Amino acid sequence: MSVLLVVLLAVPLLGAAALLVPGPLGKAAVRFGILVSGVVFAVSVAAASVFDYADAGSIQGNVDFAWIPGLGVRFHLGIDGISLPLVVLTALLTLLCFVYLAGHEPERAREFVFALLLLELGMLGTFLSLDLLLFFVFFEVVLIPMYFVIAIWGGPGRRAAAYKFILYTLLGSAVLLVGLLFVWAQTGTLDMVRLAAEHPMSRSAQILAFVAIGLGLAVKTPMWPLHTWLPDAHTEAPTVGSVLLAGVLLKMGTYGFARVAIPILPEGAAAVAPWLGALAVVGIVYGALACLAQRDLKRLIAYSSVGHMGFVLLGFATLTPVGINAALYGNVAHGLITGLLFFLVGALKERHGTADLDQLGSGLLGRLPYVGSLLTFACVASLGLPGLAGFWGEMLALQGAYEPAAGLPRPLFLTFMVIGGLGAVLTAAYFLVMLSKVTHGPWGGPGPGLKDATRVELTAWVPLVVLILVFGLWPSALLGLTTPAVQSLLGVP
Amino acid sequence: MIAALIVVLPFAGALLGLLLSRYPHGRSPAENLAANKRAAWFGVVPTALSAALIGWLAWENTPSTNVLTVIDTGGISITVGLEVTELSVLTAMLVGVVALAVQVYSVGYMRGESRYPSFSAFISLFTSAMLLVVFAADLMVLYVGWEIMGLCSYLLVGHWWEERANSRAAIKAFLVTRLGDVGFLFGIFVLGFAADSFRISDILAADIPQSTLVLATLLLLAGVAGKSAQVPLHTWLPDAMAGPTPISALIHAATMVAAGIFVVARLYVLFPQPTLDVLGVAAAIGMLGAALAAFAQNDLKRVLAYSTISQLAYMAAALAGGARDAAVFHLVTHGAFKALLFLCAGAVIHHVGSNLLHHMGGLRRSMPVTFWTMTIGYAALIGLPPASGFFSKDAILYGLERSTSPIQLLLYGSALLTVGVTGAYATRAWLMTFFGTGKIQALPEPAPGTAHIFDGREAPPSMLWPLGVLAVPALLLGFTDVGEFHLAPAVTALVVALLGAAFVYVVWRGSPERDPARLLGAFRDPCEQAFYVDRLYAALFVRPVLALARGVVRTDDGVVDGAVRGSGRATVGLSGLLRHLQNGNAQLYVTGVLAGVLLIAVGAVMLG
Amino acid sequence: MHVVYPAVVAALLFSIGVYGVLARRNTILVLMSVELMLNAVNLNLIAFDVWLRDVLHSGQVLTLFVIVIAAAEVGIGLAIVLAVFRTRKAIELDRLRDLGEP
Secondary structure (H helix, E strand, O other), X not given: OHHHHHHHHHHHHHXXXXXXXXXXXXXXXXXXXXXXXXXXXXXHHHHHHHOOHHHOOOOEEEEEEEEEOXXXXXXXXXXXXXXXXXXXXXXHHHHHHHHHHHHOOOOOHHHHHHHHHHHHHHHHXXXXXXXXXXXXXXXXXXXXXXXXXXXXXXXXXXXXXXXXXXXXXXXXHHHHHHHHHHHHHHHOOOEHHHHHHHOOOOHHHHHHXXXXXXXXXXXXXXXXXXXXXXXXXXXXXXXXXXXXXXXXXXXXXXXXHHHHHHHHOHHHHHHHHHHHHHHHHHHHHHHHHHHHOOOEHHHHHHHHHHHHHHHHHHHHHHXXXXXXXXXXXXXXXXXXXXXXXXXXXXXXXXXXXXXXXXXXXOOHHHXXXXXXXXXXXXXXXXXXXXXXXXXXXXHHHXXXXXXXXXXXXXXXXXXXXXXXXXXXXXXXXXXXXXXXHHHOOOOOOOOOOOOXXXXXXXHHHHHHXXXXXXXXXXXHHHHHHHHXXXXXXXXXX | OHHHHHHHHHHXXXXXXXXXXXXXXXXXXXXXXXXXXXXXXXXXXXXXXXXXXXXXXXXXXXXEEEXXXXXXXXXXXXXXXXXXXXXXXXXXXXXXXXXXXXXXXXXXXXXXXXXXXXHHHHHHXXXXXXXXXXXXXXXXXXXXXXXXXHHHHHHHHOOOOOOHHHHHHHHHHHHXXXXXXXXXXXXXXXXXXXXXXXXXXHHXXXXXXXXXXXXXXXXXXXXXXXXXXXXXXXOHHXXXXXXXXXXXXXXXXXXXXXXXXXXXXXXXXXXXXXXXXXXXXXHHHHHHHHHHHHHHOOEHHHHHHHHHHHHHHHHHHHHHOOOHXXXXXXXXXXXXXXXXXXXXXXXXXXXXXXXXXXXXXXXXXXXXXXXXXXHHHHHHHHOOOOOHHHHHHHHXXXXXXXXXXXXXXXXXXXXXXXXHHHXXXXXXXXXHHHOOOOXXXXXXXOOOOOOOOOOOOOOOHHHHHHHHHHHHHHHHHHHHHHHHOOHHHHHHHHHHHHHHXXXXXXXXXHOOOOOXXXXXXXXXXXXXXXXXXXXXXXXXXXXXXXXXXXXXXXXXXXXXXXXXXXXXXXXXXXXXXXXXXXXXXXXXXXXXXXXXXXXXXXXXXXXX | OOOHHHXXXXXXXXXXXXHHHHHOXXXXXXXXXXXXXXXXXHHHHHHHHHHHOOOOOHHHHHHHHHHHHHHHHHXXXXXXXXHHHHXXXXXXXXXXXXXXXX
16 A cells, blocks of 8 residues: 555656657657556555555555655655545546547647646645645645646636736745644644644644644635635636646645644634634635626636535534535535536537637537536536535535534534525525526527537546536445544544 | 335436437437437336335335435434335325326427427436435435425426526526525424434434424425425416426426425424414415415416415415324325326417417317316316315315414414415316317417427327326325215305305306406406515515625625735835835945944844 | 054044945045955954964964955956946946946
């Protein structure tokens, strides 16, 4: 298992390095990318099969050796029930992105594949690392390739969007670093496992550290009001960039809460949780209202991400096993569903040249039946319909808010629950209104027109559809992994 | 085990229908026909099997529970299981028969439609979801089925989505019920946490304090009001008539709207008097208001829609008054005769090419089978013997008369008045459809995606058989409960109903070409607009929310993002200030160095 | 004699040099003031070398270094001043602001 974890990181790195060898590549670049990400996906599936599910609460596959002895920084990797689903999700989404690219060859393909492989390295590394500084390094590594993906292969406003993205998230990361260094200074160790087991910091120190680390992670999540980089980044990013940004990068922020902030700083978390919950709930309603008035489809889905991450943060804020389970479930579900949404909207944008609702026309279910039906499916999943993956995250978060952890103000959290429920209704409203504008309405009858979903596109989309159904109808698949890990995280017997 | 099969069979039919009907794929007319045939098999066969299994369960009559797995969420675990009770079997029987009838009927009604495969698949999915609600052993599992029904309602009401009005009606249906469903979910939370389990059997047996019960059941009522179209969440039902008539029969007459009443009946022991009073008041208002609205409608389907709201309020009133068994009885009979009425209406609309009452007339000669079955349906609705509605209404009125509820008088009075108005509107619809001179007009070639075709004959057999099948229970179901018959309330009801009917008949007789609803005079407009509740909601909720949404976007751009952009501008401004120090004068720089050195020296001397 | 006397003289010379560097406009005067400062430092080095009776005479050695470097620096400085005068016809230090922000 330890070998598998190292391989997971080594393969994208070597793949990217191989692309540096000069020479003409052309179409082979994307195929090489499919090969590398396919290998990574296979390794992640192997790791999932070797994983001991009965012991999902403890760290498996430990890799621990000294990296910078002078500073006490160690190269510490490991995987448990919280990170395993995210690792597999990352590998899967990257593979599907490459498959999608095979049907939509980009210019400067070699550079694009290079950027994506580095991105994959950073994403996987974040989920696997168990040392605070190592975590931070991988956390930062994703920013540069993402910046280039947006700045070079993006839409017309890509420069400004890319600047905003990188500067804003870098600012957040700086605050995060301050928090991590403060923890290091107070405790003398950077090892997440030891810190989570011992909790050696005083209460006020924990609160300070939680605020700093929380702010840094909140920019990435994104939490209201630190979310304004997301709509611009999504609008201008290419399809594949949006999928990875929404599908994985946002998860890194919330994963930080689950792995770093809450286990290491429980008292800090308890003190800040009401604020976290309040901002989360504002995000849910704010995101939903902003979506109702959006004209651009990608921007709409970006704001919907703000809303969904609001539910995730609400789950974290309750500090109960149910709530954190909800957050982790919502993470994976959002990755799958919003990944699919961005794939579909990207396909629409490429066919019509625009993502503007007024210019897309109507009657998509007639013009492009497959794309239209899949869009309906994805939107229905995103609004949290039971039977599809999104439901469990939302419902369990509300359930956690109904009875938060002892010591948290219950009436406040009940208010959060009610507002969250209303937010869910608003979510349904905007998705249905958007679907009505795009998929319903007159369409001029059958005849030659735009091409419906191609075989390559369907290959990229169907795995996501299947997984959304599987995780919707069989929640134990994921809950069985996360519940023991969450219980050991919270110290609940 | 059998219950599991019952729920899963239609679901499998839906999946197969969606994925495999069009295999190999293509949309030429010949391939469409083949796809429709395959889809018809995928639709009818699983539902028939399921209905047969339900019949066997009813025959066996043994309660049982079947647990598949327990989901550990870290909090209160969710039991994925099915429970067979008497109430469940009865309701399931209703669902199975009506669903089967609708599937068969749709084969004829949607003949030639290119989107029939998805239509029948969604009907199967809906059937599966409703059966899940009926057989659920756990409130969360029930909620899953509950919401999936909402989705199917959206997909089916919006089946002819080329018309924007249909799309809007579908959205309205989903959103109004979803609003209720949020309250329903919270009610489930309250009950689950109070009983430390989501299993219905555990909750029914648990000892929950009264105040918690009141809160929980009031929240549950929100969902019930949404799904069963009670005041104030009833506004979606009339607009949902935009969908094809078979689904109006299935979803909006017989099954989905009945789910709310079913849940109240299932959890009846939990409902304390305050909640029942609230339900009763809403029911009293709803039944009379909806009946008056039905009287003033021009569209046949809307008449039946408001009639549904009124009859559901009847059942709710019975539940509020403590007459649970009467309510369930009426649920079943109403399911049969309302579905019958809708399917007959579908046949009429199919024949005439229009929904509007003043386009119909004199159809009893050209559509005899439909005439007789629809007459049976109307008789059941009004409560004329020997139709089933007579017995079930009698049971309700008897229960209301002897009720111990604080609002008993309101409930009983409202119910009696409604009987009269029901007689009036049913007779009006019956007369205007089947009597008088024919007003059939040939319509132009229908636009793609509409099923209004001008047909000069009686409906095809695939549409007539379900009518016949449903007419039997509509007529005879009353006799299954004949032991509970009470003469006095029955006679009262009959007299009031006949009064209403006779009044309309006399007015109609006076001038057969004119609409009897003109009697309402100035009151007609409010009735037709259902007392402007729709407009009120649009002004109170829809417009403010949309305005708020626009405000949020502006705030986001101006304030939140403005702060972000402003921080960039502030940084640049600050750097501009600092740049003034770099004026190129070397002597200034050296002066700065000197000052710094002096400061350091002083500091070192003072601190060291 | 006590080391105070040369130290004070050196300090005075250094101060005059600092005044010259910071306040005079003529570049050549600034260069002369720099020379003044360097020579004040030299004086200081010799004085302390004698007073401390350094075996290695490091003060005197360093003084020789400073004299050489000062000479080289003045050579280059005057060459720059000449070049600037040839192109701009002015050697006032506060008028030479090309390295400043616009």
